[in-house]
Amino acid sequence: MxxxxxxxxxxxxxxxxxxxxxxxxxxxxxxxxxxxxxxxxxxxxxxxxxxxxxxxxxxxxxxxxxxxxxxxxxxxxxxxxFGQSWQTGRPVFQEISLCLTPTLELALAAFLMVVLLSGAGGMLSAVFRHRSVDHLIAVLTVVSSAMPPFWLGIMLVWIVSLQWGLLPVGGQGSVAHVILPAFSLALGLGLLQGSMLRSALIRTMEADFIGFARTRGLGAVKIFFRHILPHALVPMISLWGVCLGQLLGGAMIVESVFARPGLGRLMVQAVMARDIPMVQALVLLICLIFVSVNRLADFIHWRLDPQMGAGL
Structure with a gap:
């Protein structure tokens, strides 16, 4: 059909x-x-x-x-x-295009960290479930989920940049400028999705076809990476798609903490100046990206799991 x-x-x-x-x-x-x-x-x-x-x-x-x-x-x-900005008099589309790249750069870097954190955290928790590693990751997940990204960003600036002098305080220009804001966005969300991956992995480990694979004499590592992990990752595709939209919205807030010249600063300036054409265009752009990413994630999920076709 x-x-x-x-x-x-x-x-x-x-x-x-x-x-x-x-x-x-x-x-x-x-x-x-x-x-x-x-x-x-x-x-x-x-x-x-x-x-x-x-x-x-x-x-x-x-x-x-x-x-x-x-x-x-x-x-x-x-x-x-899209009209002209009431604040600057320049075309709205031109203003947005100048600030779009830093925001997308930050959102994509944070998305990559979310995938890495959720993958590593979920696999470690599932393999070592009910052990010290599992309990430690669970505590870190609860603590990090309770910290707003902008507060975590301020703490990272104070400790990593000001106290230790390891990374730049803010701005844009190199990979080092993206690490702290991306990590402050990704930590809580990545560990939270890692707990969801843990549940999916454990359910797959207890499935009948995994028991059949063990009876055939397949090694534990081969079973995990060829059978358990691919099946557990399928439902994570939709979660990661929603996550990318959330990161885009969160990036606009974190940009203010790290003084990045992205859509976040542009949105704050437009709201303060009551620049309605600019705010309307930014809201539509964010909404369009969020919905489009979710649709793309659903399509990928459907390609990996054809039984979901009825949901599309």
Missing amino acids: TILPHWIKHLAYTGFVLWGVSLCTFILFALSPGDPAEIILSAQSQAPGREQIEALRHSLALDRHWTIQYLSWMGRICSGD
């Missing part, structure tokens, strides 16, 4: 999600206190008068009802025009 109708359904679902997110974001800005025109003029070191504020409000179409503003914005988005 062809999966084309299912992908058409998911494309429609993606479009509905993007529309809902954009509408909620626009309504929140419309209901929030403060006049964007006054904020923009004040940021330009001016003492704006009422006439200046009204003129800017008219040029930005802020004197129209929010529904008219939203429909007008949607029309421009559908034609590929």
